[in-house]
Amino acid sequence: xxxxxxxxxxxxxxxxxxxxxxxxxxxxINACYDxxxxxxxxxxxxQYSLTREQYLQAYRANEEFYKNSRLKGLPVGxxxxxxxxxxxxxxxxxxxxxxxxxxxxxxxxxxxxAGGIVLGKTVTTEFAxxxxxxxxxxxxxxxxxGGSSSGSxxxxxxxxxxxxxxxxxxxSVIRPAAYCGTVGYVGSCGExxxxxxxxxAQSLDSLGFFARSVDDIVLLRSVLLGNPATAIGADTEEPVxxxxxxxxxxxxxxxxxxxxxxxxADLAVQLQHHGIETPELDSCDLISRLVGNHETVMAYExxxxxxxxxxxxxxxxxxxxxLLQEGESTSRxxxxxxLSNIAITTRWLWHLHPDVDAILAPAAPGAAxxxxxxxxxxxxxxxxxxxxxxxxxxxxLSNAAGLPLGVQLIGKSRDDDELLQTARWIHSHIxxxxx
Amino acid sequence: xxxxxxxxxxxxxxxxxxxxxxxxxxxxINACYDxxxxxxxxxxxxQYSLTREQYLQAYRANEEFYKNSRLKGLPVGxxxxxxxxxxxxxxxxxxxxxxxxxxxxxxxxxxxxAGGIVLGKTVTTEFAxxxxxxxxxxxxxxxxxGGSSSGSxxxxxxxxxxxxxxxxxxxSVIRPAAYCGTVGYVGSCGExxxxxxxxxAQSLDSLGFFARSVDDIVLLRSVLLGNPATAIGADTEEPVxxxxxxxxxxxxxxxxxxxxxxxxADLAVQLQHHGIETPELDSCDLISRLVGNHETVMAYExxxxxxxxxxxxxxxxxxxxxLLQEGESTSRxxxxxxLSNIAITTRWLWHLHPDVDAILAPAAPGAAxxxxxxxxxxxxxxxxxxxxxxxxxxxxLSNAAGLPLGVQLIGKSRDDDELLQTARWIHSHIxxxxx
Numbered sequence: 060x061x062x063x064x065x066x067x068x069x070x071x072x073x074x075x076x077x078x079x080x081x082x083x084x085x086x087x088i089n090a091c092y093d094x095x096x097x098x099x100x101x102x103x104x105x106q107y108s109l110t111r112e113q114y115l116q117a118y119r120a121n122e123e124f125y126k127n128s129r130l131k132g133l134p135v136g137x138x139x140x141x142x143x144x145x146x147x148x149x150x151x152x153x154x155x156x157x158x159x160x161x162x163x164x165x166x167x168x169x170x171x172x173a174g175g176i177v178l179g180k181t182v183t184t185e186f187a188x189x190x191x192x193x194x195x196x197x198x199x200x201x202x203x204x205g206g207s208s209s210g211s212x213x214x215x216x217x218x219x220x221x222x223x224x225x226x227x228x229x230x231s232v233i234r235p236a237a238y239c240g241t242v243g244y245v246g247s248c249g250e251x252x253x254x255x256x257x258x259x260a261q262s263l264d265s266l267g268f269f270a271r272s273v274d275d276i277v278l279l280r281s282v283l284l285g286n287p288a289t290a291i292g293a294d295t296e297e298p299v300x301x302x303x304x305x306x307x308x309x310x311x312x313x314x315x316x317x318x319x320x321x322x323x324a325d326l327a328v329q330l331q332h333h334g335i336e337t338p339e340l341d342s343c344d345l346i347s348r349l350v351g352n353h354e355t356v357m358a359y360e361x362x363x364x365x366x367x368x369x370x371x372x373x374x375x376x377x378x379x380x381x382l383l384q385e386g387e388s389t390s391r392x393x394x395x396x397x398l399s400n401i402a403i404t405t406r407w408l409w410h411l412h413p414d415v416d417a418i419l420a421p422a423a424p425g426a427a428x429x430x431x432x433x434x435x436x437x438x439x440x441x442x443x444x445x446x447x448x449x450x451x452x453x454x455x456l457s458n459a460a461g462l463p464l465g466v467q468l469i470g471k472s473r474d475d476d477e478l479l480q481t482a483r484w485i486h487s488h489i490x491x492x493x494x
Numbered sequence: 495x496x497x498x499x500x501x502x503x504x505x506x507x508x509x510x511x512x513x514x515x516x517x518x519x520x521x522x523i524n525a526c527y528d529x530x531x532x533x534x535x536x537x538x539x540x541q542y543s544l545t546r547e548q549y550l551q552a553y554r555a556n557e558e559f560y561k562n563s564r565l566k567g568l569p570v571g572x573x574x575x576x577x578x579x580x581x582x583x584x585x586x587x588x589x590x591x592x593x594x595x596x597x598x599x600x601x602x603x604x605x606x607x608a609g610g611i612v613l614g615k616t617v618t619t620e621f622a623x624x625x626x627x628x629x630x631x632x633x634x635x636x637x638x639x640g641g642s643s644s645g646s647x648x649x650x651x652x653x654x655x656x657x658x659x660x661x662x663x664x665x666s667v668i669r670p671a672a673y674c675g676t677v678g679y680v681g682s683c684g685e686x687x688x689x690x691x692x693x694x695a696q697s698l699d700s701l702g703f704f705a706r707s708v709d710d711i712v713l714l715r716s717v718l719l720g721n722p723a724t725a726i727g728a729d730t731e732e733p734v735x736x737x738x739x740x741x742x743x744x745x746x747x748x749x750x751x752x753x754x755x756x757x758x759a760d761l762a763v764q765l766q767h768h769g770i771e772t773p774e775l776d777s778c779d780l781i782s783r784l785v786g787n788h789e790t791v792m793a794y795e796x797x798x799x800x801x802x803x804x805x806x807x808x809x810x811x812x813x814x815x816x817l818l819q820e821g822e823s824t825s826r827x828x829x830x831x832x833l834s835n836i837a838i839t840t841r842w843l844w845h846l847h848p849d850v851d852a853i854l855a856p857a858a859p860g861a862a863x864x865x866x867x868x869x870x871x872x873x874x875x876x877x878x879x880x881x882x883x884x885x886x887x888x889x890x891l892s893n894a895a896g897l898p899l900g901v902q903l904i905g906k907s908r909d910d911d912e913l914l915q916t917a918r919w920i921h922s923h924i925x926x927x928x929x
């Protein structure tokens with residue numbers, strides 16, 4: 060039996076402990092609420108949430124169902140850009156105060172059908188872009204948690220819930236996971252149902268999860284893809300050691316901090332000691348050009364997706380108005396050229412490196428910057444998101460000040476299962492990368 | 495000045511006539527309502543609609559805005575799978591009777607901002623799949639209008655409104671346009687904002703329009719893409735004659751009727767007489783295999799998108815339950831193999847035929863089948879939709895019984911503007927293809 064506090068158990072640990080009779084769902088739920096009561100006034104992860112009494116009432120009303128379910132009635136946080144039929148979905152915008160969707164998003168429905176309970180909606184930046192919400196980084200309250208899935212990352216990292224849903228168009232899962240020190244995963248473009256997830260840019264949006272272990276990510280994937288046969292037997296099979304990991308130093312993308320560069324160098328040495336080949340990507344600016352391509356595609360598509368909202372400029376933030384202006388002035392030719400360059404670079408990358416198990420890169424330029432006025436820079440995620448690749452943030456490292464440093468593993472499109480196998484091996488064999 | 499009845503004007507003709515002072519928006523609106531009053535009891539195109547009085551009240555309340563707008567306050571139909579904030583959106587399912595979305599879909603908002611008025615929601619098959627609604631083919635009331643955008647096609651073909659929005663996952667725009675005898679267009683995958691359009695299968699869904707001319711499609715594209723500079727000067731510039739049109743006989747895809755084969759052969763001769771090269775696609779079954787790949791991808795994704803609905807099997811049609819069962823039993827390996835084969839075939843197609851202006855193929859196996867119990871077979875659209883290509887149905891031909899026969903022109907992904915240029919030339923120079 061684990062000696063962790065109950066609210067610190069990972070989702071799979073919690074399920075196993077309940078199944079073994081070591082604890083109960085209610086005990087874990089209460090431990091989560093104790094943490095929320097103590098920390099939410101400081102962290103502000105939640106936009107809307109059930110009270111402890113409401114939650115326990117919902118659990119007890121269907122206790123038999125939950126006891127026999129995969130997720131045991133355990134709590135999940137849902138980013139407030141994802142529709143919920145029983146709670147408002149405000150997208151971090153005062154334009155949508157008290158907006159009540161007609162339906163649950165498919166991802167929410169699938170979590171609920173598997174016995175997860177939505178404890179609440181987590182704070183998002185305005186329309187999942189840059190204007191921050193109220194959330195603080197639970198590892199250092201004066202630092203940003205990153206965004207846009209700020210509350211989803213903070214709630215998991217601060218042990219308020221074992222798992223949460225987020226979404227990423229630029230760096231909205233990978234970066235807050237890195238800054239808060241938790242596991243974050245975004246699926247390949249098109250991997251999950253987007254029904255009920257408010258779109259920002261259709262060529263770039265993808266659903267993601269925050270959790271405390273790679274096994275939890277595998278479990279949540281299995282819940283959402285709805286076919287148990289496709290789940291990797293996370294708790295039974297040993298992951299296979301990767302043979303080749305392509306290193307992508309930050310310099311391929313843009314500026315990184317010295318402590319991040321040192322962490323990357325250390326990880327490379329460790330991988331080599333395990334006999335894993337670690338060729339280094341020499342991208343001749345091809346990857347860094349995707350940063351600009353991503354910005355172009357995002358601006359063009361956001362302007363057209365936010366057709367309703369752009370009529371109310373006075374109720375949008377300055378940064379969001381800037382994005383809309385950029386989108387309005389982006390020509391179709393520039394947009395199509397960006398899409399085309401992204402497609403060509405994707406083919407170039409895998410043609411040059413057909414047999415790598417994953418790419419290892421910084422998940423952010425460094426640790427979370429000080430201040431809550433900005434969510435930090437997103438450029439480290441833009442190239443991979445532009446290419447629609449599955450990505451996972453692995454936490455565990457930290458800088459001299461004790462702030463989390465996250466690295467990301469990147470897979471081939473739709474090879475999400477293979478990426479998670481590699482992530483499981485690396486996560487459990489490389490020093491410093493424990494959660 | 496045109497001598498057509500006012501409700502038969504195309505959207506661009508109507509706008510031009512209003513701008514020239516030859517008629518007024520109110521006169522056209524009234525002519526549309528006269529047609530609806532006369533024909534709706536027979537055709538059943540509308541799921542929900544404004545009364546004439548409600549429409550005129552809405553128009554008059556903002557008359558100055560409409561007079562100065564691009565779309566002049568003219569009526570547009572919207573498929574009932576597309577969210578509207580002021581009208582229910584029921585997706586053709588009794589499960590969603592009176593469902594009221596919180597927001598307008600972006601495409602609806604953009605039409606309204608350009609001065610279009612949503613006259614009503616058009617009948618769709620259940621969740622845009624196969625189970626028909628009440629709509630009849632306006633050209634022969636005992637025949638199917640096709641589906642799933644049944645009401646949107648019928649309303650435009652029967653001169654109730656000049657234009658409407660639809661969506662296509664398999665054949666839901668191209669086939670009803672062919673059966674009803676109107677122009678139908680689906681954009682490249684990812685071309686338009688999907689916000690507020692209820693998704694069926696994320697790898698396949700695309701937005702489409704019905705209208706009476708290619709110029710109208712160009713105009714609606716310009717309204718939705720929101721950047722006037724990208725619109726082709728439809729009413730001023732002569733379209734460029736295509737140099738090469740790739741013929742795809744029905745036999746590359748599946749069964750077609752003799753009258754369709756004869757129509758295709760006649761069009762080929764006409765194109766050749768204009769000096770256009772017309773190589774024939776010899777696909778060695780590569781294209782017909784995409785029919786099955788499309789079915790696999792669709793079933794897999796629908797099962798996961800309809801996560802809420804699949805809990806209520808007793809309120810779903812038998813055909814939809816069958817699709818869900820197929821999706822549940824489709825393995826991830828089969829799904830990924832289908833996606834992969836689609837991608838490889840797309841590259842093969844354009845590698846073999848890099849310089850064609852468009853592909854010409856039957857839009858359906860033949861004319862609309864008799865009976866309202868089925869919307870006809872979708873296989874002629876599945877390969878192109880699987881590849882995410884832009885497609886336009888060109889009407890004008892008919893079989894011996896006088897029923898419309900439609901052909902489709904298919905372009906390269908994101909070359910929607912170029913496809914429409916080719917369509918404009920063919921539409922205006924090839925005999926039989928006038929609307």
